[in-house]
Amino acid sequence: xxxxxxxxxxxVQPGRxxxxxxxxxxxxxxxxxxxxxxxxxxxxxxWVALILYDGSKKNYAGSVKGRFTISRDNSKNMVFLEMNGLxxxxxxxxxxxxxxxxxxxxxxxxxxxxxxxxxxxS
Amino acid sequence: SYxxxxxxxxxxxxxxxxxxxxxxxxxxRKPVHWYQQKPxxxxxxLVYDDSSRPSGIPVRFSGSNSANTATLTISRVxxxxxxxxxxxxxxxSGDFDVLFGGGTKLTVL
Numbered sequence: 001x002x003x004x005x006x007x008x009x010x011x012v013q014p015g016r017x018x019x020x021x022x023x024x025x026x027x028x029x030x031x032x033x034x035x036x037x038x039x040x041x042x043x044x045x046x047w048v049a050l051i052l053y054d055g056s057k058k059n060y061a062g063s064v065k066g067r068f069t070i071s072r073d074n075s076k077n078m079v080f081l082e083m084n085g086l087x088x089x090x091x092x093x094x095x096x097x098x099x100x101x102x103x104x105x106x107x108x109x110x111x112x113x114x115x116x117x118x119x120x121x122s
Numbered sequence: 123s124y125x126x127x128x129x130x131x132x133x134x135x136x137x138x139x140x141x142x143x144x145x146x147x148x149x150x151r152k153p154v155h156w157y158q159q160k161p162x163x164x165x166x167x168l169v170y171d172d173s174s175r176p177s178g179i180p181v182r183f184s185g186s187n188s189a190n191t192a193t194l195t196i197s198r199v200x201x202x203x204x205x206x207x208x209x210x211x212x213x214x215s216g217d218f219d220v221l222f223g224g225g226t227k228l229t230v231l
Contacts, residue, residue, distance in 0.1 A: 035220065037165075045157075045165065045208050047220035059217050095164055105218045108155035108210065110176065112164035 002026045002111065004096050009116030012086055020081040022096035022113055029077040030054070033099035035109060036070060036081050038092035038118075048094070049081060053103045064090075086120045093117050124213040126223035133229040140196040142226045144209030147190060154192040155210045156185055158203075159225075165208065169194060196228070204230045 008020040022034070036048040049060045049070040058070050069082040079096055093115040101107035127145040134140040144154060154172050157165035167176055169185035172192065182197045196203055209223040 037220075037222075044206075044225040045159075045210075045222040047222060050218070050220065059219065061219070100167065100170060105214075106153070106212055108157075108167050108170040109165075110167050110170075112166070114164050 004098065004111055004113035006094060006096055006113045006116040009094065009118045011119045011121060013122050014087060014120055016086055017082070017084045018086060018118060020083065020094055020096075020116060020118070022079045022081075024077040024079075024098075027098075027111075030074040032102050033105065034070075034072060034079045035097045035099065036079075037095045037097055037109070037112075038090075039095070039115075040089075040092040043092075046092075050105070051079065052105070057105075083118070086118075088120050091118060091120050123219075124211070124215070124221055126209055126211065126221055128207075128209060128223040128226045130224070131227045131229060133231055134196075134199050135231045136199055136201060138199055140199050140203070140228055142194045142196075142207050142228065144192040144194070144223050145190055146192075146211065149190055149192050149211065150188045152187075152211045154185065154187050156183075156194045157208045157210065158205045159208065160205045168207070199228075199230055201230050204228055 003025050006022045035050045051070045067085045072079040095115045096113045097109035098111040100110035156169040158168045159165040172187040173185045184195045206225045208225045213219040
């Protein structure tokens with residue numbers, strides 16, 4: 001079944017770190033750009049980070065730049081989000097998503113995971 | 123930076139037509155994508171590149187984009203269409219950022 005499954009969420013204190021994982025199934029993972037998108041409770045969608053299909057380019061939203069790092073392991077069909085210096089405003093459901101146009105930095109996100117909840121609180 | 127503006131809410135009776143707008147400066151020059159999100163679920167791609175529908179999306183969902191407004195139109199609205207709807211574009215003026223509108227809650231009366 002073609003799917004993305006996130007894991008690694010939880011409750012963490014402000015200033016601490018957390019690593020999210022996203023496992024892909026049943027598609028040619030290395031042919032697609034991958035994205036992280038988050039949604040704070042009761043709020044809208046916010047793009048967080050992107051990584052090109054081969055890992056050669058990464059980009060981040062201004063709200064997380066310098067604190068979050070996206071990476072991928074094409075041999076394991078996984079993408080990761082390393083989150084450092086977490087703040088209460090990072091509390092959200094984190095979704096990973098696949099780019100519809102595979103290797104192009106454009107287009108919509110055609111496949112989403114169910115998300116993993118991150119709560120930053122003391 | 124580029125900003126997308128959506129109305130927070132739209133209400134429509136069953137069987138009627140709902141129109142959800144997404145405003146942005148010269149948005150007509152950018153491909154716009156739309157998502158539907160129901161409570162507790164992940165977003166679903168509804169329309170891409172202004173007006174194209176992925177397989178499995180009913181023809182009742184259509185999109186258009188011109189000048190400063192993109193529009194998602196839902197014809198013959200059903201109770202199951204009650205959800206949040208988001209528009210999305212790419213901002214390539216800098217380093218390739220992804221932007222979402224603030225979302226519109228569609229209520230079926």
